[in-house]
Amino acid sequence: MSKYVQDEKPPITEGAQNWLEQEARSQEDRYKEIVAEMDGIEGDREQWYAEFLEIIQTKGFSVTGDERRAISKEELPEKPDRPDAMRVVW
Numbered sequence: 001m002s003k004y005v006q007d008e009k010p011p012i013t014e015g016a017q018n019w020l021e022q023e024a025r026s027q028e029d030r031y032k033e034i035v036a037e038m039d040g041i042e043g044d045r046e047q048w049y050a051e052f053l054e055i056i057q058t059k060g061f062s063v064t065g066d067e068r069r070a071i072s073k074e075e076l077p078e079k080p081d082r083p084d085a086m087r088v089v090w
Helices: 014-040 042-058
Strands: 061-064 067-069
Touching: 014 042
Parallel strands: none
Antiparallel strands: 061 067
16 A cells, blocks of 8 residues: 555644644633623623514515515514524534
């Protein structure tokens, strides 16, 4: 069987390994901050969704050019009945 260049990985230096670990910790910290911020504005987001749904039912949305179409209440999706229904960051 022939050998390919991509099959031979160079060894990871201690400095590179330390950098990788530090970078992973840094990204996890940033992720936690983002999740906390998104969870903190959940009430505001629910209000924004309600306002949006009201707008598309009353004013409608642009279908093409200057043509608008209102969405009926029957066409609106229902909010899922689960605790993470409003979660943005996974």
